[in-house]
Amino acid sequence: MATNRLPDPLLVLDSLGEITIRFVRKSFSGILDGLASVGGVLVMCGQIMALFPKALQRPDSVVKEAMRLGVASIPLVFVTSLFVGMVAAFSAKYQFRDMVPLKYLGTSVAKLVLLELGPVLTGLVMSGRIGSSIAAQIATMKEKEEVDAMSVLDLQPLRYLAAPRVLVGMAAMPVLTTISCFLAIVGAWGVCVIGLGVTSYTFLSGTRLFFSPYDVFVCEIKALVFGLLISLMGYYHGSQAAGGAKGVGEATMKSVVSSSVMILLFDFLIAFLLLRQSPT
Amino acid sequence: MPGVQIDPNDEIIQLNHLRKSFWTTEGEQQVLQDVSLSIRRGETMVIIGGSGGGKSVILKHMIGLLQPDGGEVVVDGKVISTPDYFDGATIRRKMGMLFQMGALFDSMSVGENIAFALREHNPGIPEDSVDEIIARLLGLINLNPAFASKMPSELSGGMKKRVSLARTLAVEPEIVLYDEPTTGLDPITSDVINDLIIDTQHQFNVTSVVVTHDMVSAFKVADRIAMLYQGHIIFVGTPEDVRTTHNPYVQQFVRGQRKLEAVAV
Numbered sequence: 008m009a010t011n012r013l014p015d016p017l018l019v020l021d022s023l024g025e026i027t028i029r030f031v032r033k034s035f036s037g038i039l040d041g042l043a044s045v046g047g048v049l050v051m052c053g054q055i056m057a058l059f060p061k062a063l064q065r066p067d068s069v070v071k072e073a074m075r076l077g078v079a080s081i082p083l084v085f086v087t088s089l090f091v092g093m094v095a096a097f098s099a100k101y102q103f104r105d106m107v108p109l110k111y112l113g114t115s116v117a118k119l120v121l122l123e124l125g126p127v128l129t130g131l132v133m134s135g136r137i138g139s140s141i142a143a144q145i146a147t148m149k150e151k152e153e154v155d156a157m158s159v160l161d162l163q164p165l166r167y168l169a170a171p172r173v174l175v176g177m178a179a180m181p182v183l184t185t186i187s188c189f190l191a192i193v194g195a196w197g198v199c200v201i202g203l204g205v206t207s208y209t210f211l212s213g214t215r216l217f218f219s220p221y222d223v224f225v226c227e228i229k230a231l232v233f234g235l236l237i238s239l240m241g242y243y244h245g246s247q248a249a250g251g252a253k254g255v256g257e258a259t260m261k262s263v264v265s266s267s268v269m270i271l272l273f274d275f276l277i278a279f280l281l282l283r284q285s286p287t
Numbered sequence: 288m289p290g291v292q293i294d295p296n297d298e299i300i301q302l303n304h305l306r307k308s309f310w311t312t313e314g315e316q317q318v319l320q321d322v323s324l325s326i327r328r329g330e331t332m333v334i335i336g337g338s339g340g341g342k343s344v345i346l347k348h349m350i351g352l353l354q355p356d357g358g359e360v361v362v363d364g365k366v367i368s369t370p371d372y373f374d375g376a377t378i379r380r381k382m383g384m385l386f387q388m389g390a391l392f393d394s395m396s397v398g399e400n401i402a403f404a405l406r407e408h409n410p411g412i413p414e415d416s417v418d419e420i421i422a423r424l425l426g427l428i429n430l431n432p433a434f435a436s437k438m439p440s441e442l443s444g445g446m447k448k449r450v451s452l453a454r455t456l457a458v459e460p461e462i463v464l465y466d467e468p469t470t471g472l473d474p475i476t477s478d479v480i481n482d483l484i485i486d487t488q489h490q491f492n493v494t495s496v497v498v499t500h501d502m503v504s505a506f507k508v509a510d511r512i513a514m515l516y517q518g519h520i521i522f523v524g525t526p527e528d529v530r531t532t533h534n535p536y537v538q539q540f541v542r543g544q545r546k547l548e549a550v551a552v
Contacts, residue, residue: 148393155352156390156451160404160458161379 048243055169055239062170069171076137076172076238077179081186087132088187091124092116092194100203109205113213116195121222122282125188127274130233133180134266138241141172142262145245146255154246169242176238177231184230225281232277233270240266293330293510299363299462299494300326300349306357307344318344320518322358331488331495333505335540336515342498343387345515346464349496350382362462380408383455384464389447391439397450398435401425405457424453427490428483445476452483456491463487465497469504477504484508502541505529514540 062069099115145168148154157164192214199205241262248258305322308315318341326332336342347353348360351367360368362378391400398421405417422432428449439447448468455463465484469477481504488495499505505512506526514522514529514537522529522537529537539546 151388151393152386152390153392155347156384156386156392158352159350159379159382159384160454162404162407 048239051165051169051243052235052239054165055173055242058163058166058170059174061166062174065167065171068167069174072171072175073179076140076175077182080133080136080179080183083132083136084129084183084187085190087128088125088190089194091128091187092120092191092196093198095119095124095191096195096198096203100199100205109203110209110213111216112199112203112205113196113210114216115213117192117214117218118222120188120191120195121226122278123274125191126184126226126229126233127270129184129187129230130180130237130270130274131267133183133233134237134240134263134270137176137179138237138262138266139259141176141238141241142245142248142258143255145242146248146258149246149248150251150255164246169246172242173235173238176241177234180234180237181227181230184226184233188226225277228281229274229277232273236269236273237266240269293327295327297328298325299328300324300496301361302345302348302358303361304358305345305348305355305360307341307348307353307355317518319348319355322515322518322520324513324520324523326494326496327511328494329488329492330510331484331497331508333497333499333509333512334515335500335502335505335512337540338500340515341518342500342515343466346384346466346496346498349462350384350464351379380458381461382464383458383460383462385448385451385455385466385468387467387470389439389444389451391442391447391451391454393439395439396435397425397430397437397439397442400439400450401435401454401457404454408458420457424456427456427486428453429479443476445472445479448472448480449483452487456487459491460493462494462496465495465499467499467501468497469499469501474503477501478507480504481507500540502543516540 095116096112099112099119100109103109103112103115145154148168154164154168157167196207196210199210200207244258244262244265248254250257302322302324305319306317307319308317310316322341322345324332324334324345334342334345344353348355348368349362351360355368358368359366363381365378367378391397392403395403398418401421401424402417405420406412421435425432425434430446430449430453434442434446434450439450442450452463468480468484472480484495484497485508487493495508497505497508506529509526511523511525512529513520514534516536522532522534524532529541532538
């Protein structure tokens with residue numbers, strides 16, 4: 008016959024105490040781990056940047072990465088940017104309805120593309136293309152002990168693996184973003200002329216109406232920072248991978264997620280710093 | 288080993304009370320509890336022990352890829368077991384390591400793999416000299432010079448390990464560490480690797496540390512054999528000592544018997 012014994016109150020208290028201690032310890036260790044990761048990334052970033060001149064001493068590896076990460080990304084940028092521009096035009100036309108003259112359609116699209124859509128969407132797309140590629144490659148090299156082999160040969164992995172990739176990431180993003188902005192405006196122009204009944208002259212004069220070189224400056228600064236974030240997160244998570252194929256997959260996923268979140272965070276920070284006041 | 292003079296008092300690597308733990312999903316795992324071992328200059332020391340017992344962890348401590356939780360690693364009279372030792376230190380130039388799967392750089396050809404460290408450590412070295420060194424090292428590992436242009440993906444497992452050895456020897460190390468050099472190879476290819484380990488010791492007068500659980504290989508290449516068991520070095524002796532010891536754990540391992548009780552002592 009089963010007995011229905013109540014637990015000893017002291018035992019319950021003891022268990023509750025232990026659960027609380029575990030929870031607090033876990034929470035604190037999570038916070039400390041997070042801070043350690045941020046610190047680790049910042050230190051790594053400084054070390055990598057200091058190695059840029061040495062990375063340039065091996066131009067063949069930089070060119071190879073530029074072809075693989077930058078040039079090979081152009082078709083993807085081409086397709087996504089054209090569609091983004093086309094959607095931007097439709098969206099602007101819908102919002103204008105009969106309240107805003109259509110001559111401002113080009114203005115709206117150009118501002119939107121230069122200040123926001125161009126750098127941010129290119130950044131998000133490239134975090135999936137460049138960041139994941141770097142993370143998967145470095146994680147696989149780590150799993151196959153190639154990174155250790157490099158260290159054993161007294162060759163700094165940061166110099167030979169990280170610096171060329173981060174350098175290319177920082178150089179490629181402004182170029183890709185410029186192409187993206189141009190193609191998005193072309194896409195919007197095509198939609199306006201073919202589908203929305205706006206003349207080419209009206210659209211193009213609209214794009215010039217409130218054009219400011221400062222917008223291009225902000226756009227390129229964003230692209231440069233996003234390029235750094237994408238390649239840095241790719242390398243960092245790749246170098247932290249452990250546990251075989253699962254580890255490689257997790258590193259790739261973490262790289263895309265963290266760089267995407269950081270792109271949006273830094274997008275706000277840059278806007279806050281550079282767009283608070285109108286340029287004089 | 289005939290032809291190699293070993294001074295028993297000249298110790299090139301010393302591990303003193305080494306401790307190392309790793310955190311896993313099951314909690315803390317203490318892999319090395321108290322490992323002390325001395326390796327003499329010019330000898331081939333083989334470390335045997337069960338899979339997952341921490342043999343490779345010992346090698347990684349010797350070359351500074353891991354830092355111990357306690358104890359110290361002394362290489363050529365210098366304590367290298369401090370976190371910042373390898374920043375700017377040149378001790379690694381004295382050491383080379385052959386990894387379990389070869390760890391060749393996939394994006395480089397065989398020749399580029401062999402010459403990578405050579406070119407980087409000697410900027411301005413003439414390409415003719417580099418080509419000559421590549422051809423000589425490929426000859427040493429019994430591969431045709433035409434292999435220099437092949438990619439690692441075109442090589443068999445045994446060839447990858449041989450090329451990895453050539454890459455290690457390109458920087459003329461004084462100490463070569465071998466991590467499971469014959470694992471995954473057929474007996475004949477394993478013997479080729481064993482001969483290469485012996486030839487390397489003789490020709491280059493290097494100190495070798497070999498981690499393996501292949502007893503055929505251990506008996507063939509070793510000057511001395513150390514056994515790692517449950518985080519401790521429980522036995523050090525010559526291959527003959529290993530054959531004749533009454534240590535039940537060593538005998539169990541050498542004979543490949545599952546139960547300790549079955550070992551006749």
